[in-house]
Amino acid sequence: MLVREHRSLAAWVRLVALLAGMGVPIPRSAAAQTAPPPGAGVCGSCHYDLALAYTFPAGHAAALDCIACHGDRRPGHVGQRHRTIPNCADCHGDVHGHPAKTAGQRGRRQTRTCLNCHDPHGTANLHLVGNLVRWRQHLYDVSFTVDAGLAPGGLASPTDPGSGMCEVCHRKTDFYPASGHGDSHFSENCPLCHDHTQAFAPVATEDNCMLCHQDEAARHAMPSGHAPQTCTTCHAEQNPTPGPGHRAIEACQTCHPSTQTHAPNGVALPCVQCHDPHGSSNIKLVRETITTPSGADKPIVFDNLTGLADGSFASASAPGTGVCETCHTTTNHYRMDGTGSPHFTYSCLGCHRHDDGFRP
Numbered sequence: 001m002l003v004r005e006h007r008s009l010a011a012w013v014r015l016v017a018l019l020a021g022m023g024v025p026i027p028r029s030a031a032a033q034t035a036p037p038p039g040a041g042v043c044g045s046c047h048y049d050l051a052l053a054y055t056f057p058a059g060h061a062a063a064l065d066c067i068a069c070h071g072d073r074r075p076g077h078v079g080q081r082h083r084t085i086p087n088c089a090d091c092h093g094d095v096h097g098h099p100a101k102t103a104g105q106r107g108r109r110q111t112r113t114c115l116n117c118h119d120p121h122g123t124a125n126l127h128l129v130g131n132l133v134r135w136r137q138h139l140y141d142v143s144f145t146v147d148a149g150l151a152p153g154g155l156a157s158p159t160d161p162g163s164g165m166c167e168v169c170h171r172k173t174d175f176y177p178a179s180g181h182g183d184s185h186f187s188e189n190c191p192l193c194h195d196h197t198q199a200f201a202p203v204a205t206e207d208n209c210m211l212c213h214q215d216e217a218a219r220h221a222m223p224s225g226h227a228p229q230t231c232t233t234c235h236a237e238q239n240p241t242p243g244p245g246h247r248a249i250e251a252c253q254t255c256h257p258s259t260q261t262h263a264p265n266g267v268a269l270p271c272v273q274c275h276d277p278h279g280s281s282n283i284k285l286v287r288e289t290i291t292t293p294s295g296a297d298k299p300i301v302f303d304n305l306t307g308l309a310d311g312s313f314a315s316a317s318a319p320g321t322g323v324c325e326t327c328h329t330t331t332n333h334y335r336m337d338g339t340g341s342p343h344f345t346y347s348c349l350g351c352h353r354h355d356d357g358f359r360p
Contacts, residue, residue, distance in 0.1 A: 059122025
């Protein structure tokens with residue numbers, strides 16, 4: 001019913017425009033509504049509603065005019081089918097239809113799917129999203145004015161759940177369904193994960209890693225981080241769909257082959273025992289909290305390589321708390337309990353090389 005009413009309104013507008021062109025008197029208010037928009041040219045005389053939509057900020061007008069998309073099939077003549085109607089894929093070949101069952105459609109079938117959500121001539125919404133979105137022969141009012149997820153005018157509505165751009169069609173989704181009663185989910189902009197070019201399937205990329213891995217992303221930006229390396233430097237794609245095992249975890253020795261594992265008492269410790277590979281507020285990626293071989297968690301401040309100095313390998317003011325001391329229980333020098341015989345006070349790395357597993 002709504003679809004028929006919408007089509008009837010468009011037909012009425014075109015009829016008024018035609019009568020005005022023939023000189024038939026019409027009310028002043030109607031005449032004002034059907035005057036071709038400035039710059040519409042001859043096309044606007046018959047296609048008033050399309051020409052008007054073309055003037056909206058979200059229209060194609062910034063880059064294209066009518067003839068850029070509608071080739072002349074019968075030069076010098078007007079009437080039904082006198083211009084071609086292109087398929088969306090002619091310019092947007094990398095976009096697949098949505099929902100998933102329509103993803104493989106091509107040509108006119110794909111274009112019809114695109115038109116369920118988009119008005120190619122223009123709209124008051126962003127990204128050519130229509131003011132009315134069609135789903136199963138129903139039209140739904142949609143306001144899409146900000147590139148955001150859960151936000152007023154965004155893809156999901158926080159004040160009227162079920163009415164957002166993405167929500168109005170969803171019936172079986174776990175998140176943001178039309179009923180307004182879905183599970184909680186990320187509130188960021190949906191296309192950050194749901195790729196428009198992949199029929200809105202969830203796809204993990206470097207641009208959206210931080211949505212699931214917020215702590216790692218924050219650490220990667222720390223001064224003692226792995227930048228400029230990116231996520232994919234160490235985590236190769238195993239599966240484009242987010243979830244367990246979708247990325248590989250590269251061994252530290254892949255990039256640091258000369259480094260030997262620290263093995264006190266013959267027991268090898270993994271690199272991540274002392275280092276956070278994503279980043280740290282300490283230098284050299286040293287963790288702010290180290291779990292000792294005994295299982296105790298020890299806070300660590302490591303901001304210099306001096307040797308016997310606060311914030312270095314051994315603490316001057318709090319013996320036993322330095323990064324080297326915190327695990328040592330049987331060494332002759334700089335032990336966890338703050339005892340030990342006197343030793344050199346300069347940097348430990350002069351004799352105990354990291355690349356040799358800290359062996360002297």
